[in-house]
Amino acid sequence: MSTIFSSRLLLFISFISILIPPITAQPSFRNHVCSNKGNYSANSTYHGNLNLLLANLFSYTNIQYDFFNASYGQNPDRVNAIGLCRGDVKSNICHGCLDDARSLLPRLCPNQKEAIGWYNECMLRYSNRSIFGIVDNDPTSCLHSENRAINLNLFNLALRNLLERLKTKAASSSSIRNFATGDATGQSYQIYALVQCTPDLSEQECSDCIEGVISEIPNCHEGGIGVRIDRPSCGFMYDNFQFYYPNFRNHVCSNKGNYSANSTYHANLNLLLANLFSYTNIQYGFYNVSYGQNPDRVNAIGLCRGDVKPNICHGCLDDARALLPRLCPNQKETIGWYNNCMLRYSNRSIFGIVDNDPISCLHSENRAPNLNLFNLALRNLLVRLKIKAASSRSIRNFAYR
Numbered sequence: 004m005s006t007i008f009s010s011r012l013l014l015f016i017s018f019i020s021i022l023i024p025p026i027t028a029q030p031s032f033r034n035h036v037c038s039n040k041g042n043y044s045a046n047s048t049y050h051g052n053l054n055l056l057l058a059n060l061f062s063y064t065n066i067q068y069d070f071f072n073a074s075y076g077q078n079p080d081r082v083n084a085i086g087l088c089r090g091d092v093k094s095n096i097c098h099g100c101l102d103d104a105r106s107l108l109p110r111l112c113p114n115q116k117e118a119i120g121w122y123n124e125c126m127l128r129y130s131n132r133s134i135f136g137i138v139d140n141d142p143t144s145c146l147h148s149e150n151r152a153i154n155l156n157l158f159n160l161a162l163r164n165l166l167e168r169l170k171t172k173a174a175s176s177s178s179i180r181n182f183a184t185g186d187a188t189g190q191s192y193q194i195y196a197l198v199q200c201t202p203d204l205s206e207q208e209c210s211d212c213i214e215g216v217i218s219e220i221p222n223c224h225e226g227g228i229g230v231r232i233d234r235p236s237c238g239f240m241y242d243n244f245q246f247y248y249p250n251f252r253n254h255v256c257s258n259k260g261n262y263s264a265n266s267t268y269h270a271n272l273n274l275l276l277a278n279l280f281s282y283t284n285i286q287y288g289f290y291n292v293s294y295g296q297n298p299d300r301v302n303a304i305g306l307c308r309g310d311v312k313p314n315i316c317h318g319c320l321d322d323a324r325a326l327l328p329r330l331c332p333n334q335k336e337t338i339g340w341y342n343n344c345m346l347r348y349s350n351r352s353i354f355g356i357v358d359n360d361p362i363s364c365l366h367s368e369n370r371a372p373n374l375n376l377f378n379l380a381l382r383n384l385l386v387r388l389k390i391k392a393a394s395s396r397s398i399r400n401f402a403y404r
């Protein structure tokens with residue numbers, strides 16, 4: 004049996020959200036379910052285990068991505084928890100969201116052994132039963148705005164096509180996140196969607212889970228825009244504007260040599276990244292750093308997009324310095340491109356050297372209507388900006404428009 008939530012609950016949830024201001028101007032979709040599968044009493048062993056597990060949640064992270072899978076205590080008082088962030092949010096926002104969730108959820112469900120909370124940027128659940136690697140289709144949460152599509156038939160058709168496409172993309176995702184975003188636009192509709200499964204599901208399980216959530220659309224808000232439907236193992240949301248962060252993010256772990264855990268190189272890299280911001284050339288978002296003695300010297304370059312403000316630049320590089328060594332856990336040379344910055348490091352000297360390799364290509368699915376005209380205009384623009392950037396008297400070598 005599924006539990007469907009009315010918009011009255013949504014009002015209640017919106018009220019809760021006053022306590023935790025949203026980080027972005029995104030729709031404030033938040034919901035929770037306290038399962039009626041058993042209660043614990045205050046100060047019981049289960050309560051103690053739950054508190055300890057949540058307090059230490061961030062130490063249980065799977066090293067590669069923001070998926071937290073934790074267990075604590077002995078049966079019958081063992082607590083199992085899963086925390087998952089939306090695939091498009093940065094580590095620091097992910098942490099902030101789960102940090103809110105771990106204090107909020109036990110207050111919302113003060114004595115239930117099993118509970119689940121969906122928040123704007125993350126999901127947290129716990130139970131006394133094992134929940135890892137298990138497809139859970141119950142409960143179903145439905146949150147929606149009051150907006151409706153103008154042309155219902157066209158909208159539904161486009162929505163189904165988009166969700167089918169993203170379902171396949173998320174389930175077969177080569178990235179560890181089982182996550183996909185995309186959009187569909189026509190004359191009378193504009194749909195942006197985000198689809199995600201927990202990463203402990205197989206491709207088939209993820210696909211089946213999303214299919215199940217798609218079948219809930221008529222029960223939730225048929226023909227509505229601004230909709231979020233979730234089950235414990237997967238979910239999606241769609242709206243008529245791009246609510247998710249554009250995901251221009253890529254990295255390459257060069258195969259030019261490995262270091263081993265706890266080696267001198269590893270320690271030098273950690274120290275260099277920990278102190279990255281103390282090496283800044285004070286005037287602009289360019290960080291050029293070296294640390295340690297040969298042959299274990301580490302060289303790094305951090306660069307922000309020329310138009311981003313110092314605090315955004317700082318935030319981006321902060322995220323990158325935590326993420327990149329996790330994505331390339333033993334490679335001496337690595338590069339990561341993020342929306343607002345780039346970070347790379349190597350055991351060779353990289354300052355003042357033109358590197359043409361590797362090449363990273365990221366793109367949306369959109370296409371120009373008139374290819375020839377578009378290509379001509381694009382070439383002209385890029386040539387103009389090339390000259391402008393190269394001859395820039397500003398220290399940033401940056402041009403736009």
Ligand SMILES: *[C@@H]1O[C@H](CO)[C@@H](O)[C@H](O)[C@H]1NC(C)=O
Pocket residue numbers: 040041042079116131132133
């Ligand atoms: C979880 O707790 C409930 C209620 O106390 C109990 O009935 C159930 O067997 C427990 N499940 C496990 C896996 O321990």
Ligand SMILES: *[C@@H]1O[C@H](CO)[C@@H](O)[C@H](O)[C@H]1NC(C)=O
Pocket residue numbers: 039040041042114
């Ligand atoms: C658990 O406690 C809630 C109140 O917090 C109550 O409504 C529910 O019936 C209890 N469930 C069980 C299985 O005792």
Ligand SMILES: *[C@@H]1O[C@H](CO)[C@@H](O)[C@H](O)[C@H]1NC(C)=O
Pocket residue numbers: 045046
């Ligand atoms: C639980 O422990 C706290 C602090 O030790 C205490 O204030 C509270 O009264 C206890 N509650 C119960 C139900 O035993």
Ligand SMILES: *[C@@H]1O[C@H](CO)[C@@H](O)[C@H](O)[C@H]1NC(C)=O
Pocket residue numbers: 065072073074135
């Ligand atoms: C998740 O937790 C389960 C059970 O504790 C464990 O078997 C599994 O290896 C963990 N997986 C990851 C990816 O951490």
Ligand SMILES: *[C@@H]1O[C@H](CO)[C@@H](O)[C@H](O)[C@H]1NC(C)=O
Pocket residue numbers: 259260261298335350351352
């Ligand atoms: C970097 O490390 C690799 C592999 O350990 C080694 O072959 C290479 O010579 C090193 N480069 C420098 C400049 O130390």
Ligand SMILES: *[C@@H]1O[C@H](CO)[C@@H](O)[C@H](O)[C@H]1NC(C)=O
Pocket residue numbers: 258259260261333
């Ligand atoms: C470095 O480690 C990666 C796995 O992390 C492996 O694929 C690669 O072959 C190793 N490269 C060298 C040069 O040992």
Ligand SMILES: *[C@@H]1O[C@H](CO)[C@@H](O)[C@H](O)[C@H]1NC(C)=O
Pocket residue numbers: 264265
């Ligand atoms: C590296 O050091 C950490 C902490 O000192 C330790 O837990 C870990 O086992 C070490 N790893 C290796 C491969 O030596």
Ligand SMILES: *[C@@H]1O[C@H](CO)[C@@H](O)[C@H](O)[C@H]1NC(C)=O
Pocket residue numbers: 284291292293354
């Ligand atoms: C960058 O680092 C290199 C090598 O450590 C150093 O020679 C150079 O002065 C640095 N440049 C800037 C702009 O900090």
